[in-house]
Amino acid sequence: QVRLVQSGSEMKKPGASVRVSCQASGYTFDSYNICWIRHVPGQGLEWLGWITPYNGNTNYAHILQGRITMTTDISTATAFLELRSLRSGDTAIYYCARGGGAGYHFWGQGTLVTVSS
Amino acid sequence: EMVLTQSPATLSVSPGERVTLSCRASQSLSSSYLAWYQLRPGQAPRLLIYGASNRVTGISDRFSGSASGTDFTLTISSLEPEDFAIYYCQQYGSSPRTFGQGTRVE
Numbered sequence: 431q432v433r434l435v436q437s438g439s440e441m442k443k444p445g446a447s448v449r450v451s452c453q454a455s456g457y458t459f460d461s462y463n464i465c466w467i468r469h470v471p472g473q474g475l476e477w478l479g480w481i482t483p484y485n486g487n488t489n490y491a492h493i494l495q496g497r498i499t500m501t502t503d504i505s506t507a508t509a510f511l512e513l514r515s516l517r518s519g520d521t522a523i524y525y526c527a528r529g530g531g532a533g534y535h536f537w538g539q540g541t542l543v544t545v546s547s
Numbered sequence: 548e549m550v551l552t553q554s555p556a557t558l559s560v561s562p563g564e565r566v567t568l569s570c571r572a573s574q575s576l577s578s579s580y581l582a583w584y585q586l587r588p589g590q591a592p593r594l595l596i597y598g599a600s601n602r603v604t605g606i607s608d609r610f611s612g613s614a615s616g617t618d619f620t621l622t623i624s625s626l627e628p629e630d631f632a633i634y635y636c637q638q639y640g641s642s643p644r645t646f647g648q649g650t651r652v653e
Contacts, residue, residue, distance in 0.1 A: 467592075474635060474649045475637075492643065532639075533582035533597035533637065535597075535603065
């Protein structure tokens with residue numbers, strides 16, 4: 431069955447960077463986009479962007495342009511999200527999800543990133 | 548950027564009640580590209596409906612979706628205790644993909 435397993439919680443200071451991983455199994459990794467979404471406490475879901483594993487093409491949300499990088503390692507079926515220059519407003523649960531057109535059917539379990547001095 | 552406006556922000560209801568959640572798109576959106584998710588504390592979002600009215604396999608038939616122009620509706624026919632959650636609509640017809648701000652069912 432399709433599974434997306436994310437890396438563990440992170441605690442970072444403002445200005446630092448964080449890298450979250452998402453390892454996929456149960457399907458052909460480079461056949462589907464990997465999307466990233468975050469849930470800020472007390473706020474809604476925010477779409478961060480996607481990456482196409484087979485060619486590395488990306489599409490980032492405008493609000494994070496310049497601070498965000500999505501990559502993949504096809505050999506390990508793993509997607510990565512890097513967010514730089516962290517600020518308190520980046521404190522959120524970060525999710526990866528498998529793209530594919532008709533909504534996001536499969537999600538990782540989420541990774542809590544806390545930004546605090 | 549397409550904006551999705553959900554209403555109401557909060558719905559206070561009792562088990563067994565019928566619930567109707569609304570999502571309005573700021574631009575024309577094909578029904579094929581609207582999804583509904585359920586978010587419970589401590590869990591990842593769960594896709595309930597895609598293509599405005601297609602229920603995901605395994606989702607209870609008390610959940611249904613419909614569309615009329617730029618207005619989309621999620622209906623829960625008879626609320627169960629496990630349905631108390633936040634519900635989000637999302638459009639995937641244009642980039643950036645966007646979510647509504649959510650409706651809390653409490």
